[in-house]
Amino acid sequence: MAGGHGDATLVILLAGGQGERLYPLTKRRAKPAVPFGGTYRIIDFTLANCINSGLRRVYVLTQHKSLSLDRHLRARWSVLSPGLGEFIQTVPPQLSLVSRWYEGNADAVFQNLDILEDERPREVLVVSGDHVYRLDYGRLIQFHRERDAALTVACTEVPVAEATRMGVVEVDARARVTAFHEKPACPTPMPGRPSHALANMGVYLFDTEPLVRALIADAKSESKHDFGFDIIPRIAAERPVFAFDVIERCPPRERYWQDVGTLDSYFDATMDLLQEEPAFELFDADWPAHRHAPAYPPAIMRNAGEHEAGAVNSILAPGCIVSGARIVRSVLSSRVRVERGARVEDSILLPGVQVGAGCELRRVIVDENAVLPPGTRIGYDAEVDRRRFLVTARGIAVVPDGTVLTPAGGR
């Protein structure tokens, strides 16, 4: 990493949200444990950023359905050396400071004040487990220290129309934050780029002392106990807060950022991987996004009689078998089977899904181990789909985990 001061910075990764907007993908797992991109889970990208940036002291604050995350982290992220003071440690609610569940992401950190007490880091990097991006946090740390900031907020530039659903930062010429608006009706454009606004990526680097003071003051007041709504404005009112614009300050490969907190944004981020020139490249030997992958055999594509197998602009994870089927702009996660004559288009199949002969799928997310009998059609008639499945506002159908459809097309 750029600064080389990884030991001084502690990471707190927020992974306790319910993930209701990703339901039913979060029916049985925590949001950060939702599979993504064929062989990953959403949390992998943030963890990869930490480890590849040299930040090797990571607390993952869990809450809902945390078993899924525990299992994933143990299986895939047992890469550090506790003997050298490195760890990725999940922390379920301790109920030690107060006797209630987390009431907001700032409350989650407040309730774990004893971690900060024990570790006494110079800075605390607060990140969340539901964003897909690549960022060398070392750049952020260096920027923060050079400016003697109390808080540095990583930001990206988004079109003004999209910024209404985000936190928007106003800055002066030196990138110092002068105002912060959470989900503004009329976002203030950036100085020098009127079509875009500077949006909060949910990556915060705090000096420890102002963080603790703000968390405590917030805990004693009526608020949403949210970093965006409450903590940033509270600190910005009293101390120097800076915006780190990744578009301005990072190389091209670090300019992609996508929140995958809703089914539609999850779908979009997946499709971003499948472009001919993808905005976000999974394969990068310098920046591995996981270290231990399960040992499945390589993906196999084979013809079946007159049915030729083919796949374009798609991801096929190890363990897949495609027999005489066509795969277009889709992600097939591990152990997926697609049988002869089937066509899968603009779709995401999570691990273990079985697609029978002659099935036609378009704009569908099929969750783990679902079984689609021969001839199933999804994505061609919104009315029919809505009777059987959750269909998003943008028309993406979601088949829940473990669903076994009957050949007649019922459930």
Place this chain on the structure above:
Amino acid sequence: MTRILVVDDEANQRLLYREAFERAGFDVVEAGDARQAVDQVRLELPDLVVLDINMPGVDGLETLTRIHDQRPALPVVLNSAYGGYREQFVSWLADAYVTKSSNVGELIGAVRDVLERRAAQRRGTE
């Protein structure tokens, strides 16, 4: 009348504080340990808590978190013979930290400051 809850395991100290605070025009209720303190917060609805730290069993800092759990906005003034606890983050949950001395006036002054600051905050948000 403003009601102060004095939490201290030493009865003599509580008596000293009771007399001083009553002379200064406050209503005083007492607790000798953490459990009584949490009960008194619920039953007597004090306006502010003066809290000793070094107590046998559950100490003052943990009592502070239990009070916070019950009434997050209730002002607390920590009162200890030892100043070192103010380094601990959890002590920042209190509104003030006064080192114990023979001069009770300093403690009463801190209590008044905290109450005035809170009143000013309330006026600011109204």
